[in-house]
Ligand SMILES: CC(=O)N[C@H]1[C@@H](OP(=O)(O)OP(=O)(O)OC[C@H]2O[C@@H](n3ccc(=O)[nH]c3=O)[C@H](O)[C@@H]2O)O[C@H](CO)[C@@H](O)[C@@H]1O
């Protein structure tokens with residue numbers, strides 16, 4: 322078993338380059354199979370989710386080449402084979418194969434997704450969307466079988482604002498006959514990124530990034546080259562880590578607009594922030610004010626930064642309330658932070674966090690962002706070594722984490738148990 326070892330107490334200093342966004346990459350890779358010719362994706366993050374997605378496409382018959390610079394996907398020989406188990410269970414975003422295969426072949430059999438299961442994560446809105454487009458959806462041995470003689474555009478109102486359902490419906494509707502309207506759509510930047518790729522492949526999508534998306538279905542799509550947007554969650558995590566260690570870090574290759582919610586909250590705490598065109602400098606202070614944070618859909622404070630933020634809020638002078646309005650039970654990091662001496666009480670969808678010093682401990686990451694929270698907590702502890710297991714979760718979403726933190730002056734390394 323691999324462990325991440327963190328000897329904290331050093332302020333992070335220097336510049337960190339942010340890679341492409343995980344949540345874009347793992348939607349863009351399946352989106353590529355709507356084309357009949359090669360799609361090239363630049364600025365891909367080096368993550369286990371990306372590697373697993375490449376394998377998934379190969380299992381379906383695509384030719385995939387990936388190096389640190391780009392991924393080339395030739396889906397011309399790809400087929401819609403049933404994929405009830407195996408790699409589909411290893412990541413959440415395997416659900417995008419449903420929309421992509423349905424759009425290209427009118428049929429998909431895909432096992433229910435895996436990924437970080439910090440609470441039940443239903444996909445009823447994805448299914449509602451496929452059915453509205455004319456597909457029949459049934460469950461066969463733990464996999465969804467989705468089939469349509471002809472996908473036909475429809476008006477779809479999402480009951481819940483869902484990133485995954487919005488993208489999955491865009492994928493299928495791009496190849497449907499006629500016009501689709503998605504109302505109450507999610508507005509995350511990753512949705513704009515997917516629509517940009519699909520349009521470059523020949524789709525006709527308007528309104529991505531707003532709550533109303535209009536899609537005119539097309540008969541065929543073609544290859545193109547596309548560069549993935551920077552990862553706002555990795556960027557936000559380094560911003561939080563810089564503040565938590567009272568450091569001075571330039572977070573480079575970002576879109577500052579995507580980071581407005583975290584930037585504003587750090588400023589409210591007393592952190593000094595300088596925004597530049599494609600980078601943000603975060604300068605820590607010796608003491609921080611407590612603040613209340615509400616995780617919401619974009620452009621609100623990202624739920625994926627809620628756990629890392631919990632670690633920073635243990636470093637304030639007062640009591641903060643951190644609430645999650647996207648996932649009401651996303652608090653698996655709390656028991657582990659308690660092992661490190663944090664004073665946190667979970668009440669309903671909120672964590673009440675009292676500032677105080679943390680101490681080193683052996684802790685376990687049970688999901689990706691809980692893992693990031695524990696790394697940040699470990700970085701604040703000035704004596705002893707924090708040992709974090711569950712590294713495989715962290716590898717789902719943080720590109721070159723140990724190298725990046727080491728370059729910023731942290732003492733962090735991996736060890737085999
Ligand atoms: C691969 C990917 O992009 N993952 C992100 C995506 O997950 P994902 O797309 O799975 O999350 P959603 O936006 O769909 O979920 C938002 C909320 O809607 C609920 N819901 C969702 C779909 C559905 O059919 N029914 C339903 O009730 C969920 O339980 C949750 O409470 O957005 C989340 C919210 O920003 C992020 O935490 C994840 O990092």
Ligand SMILES: C=C(OP(=O)(O)O)C(=O)O
Nearest residue numbers: 413414436437625689690
């Ligand atoms: C929850 C996350 O990812 P996924 O939806 O892929 O599990 C995340 O990135 O924090």
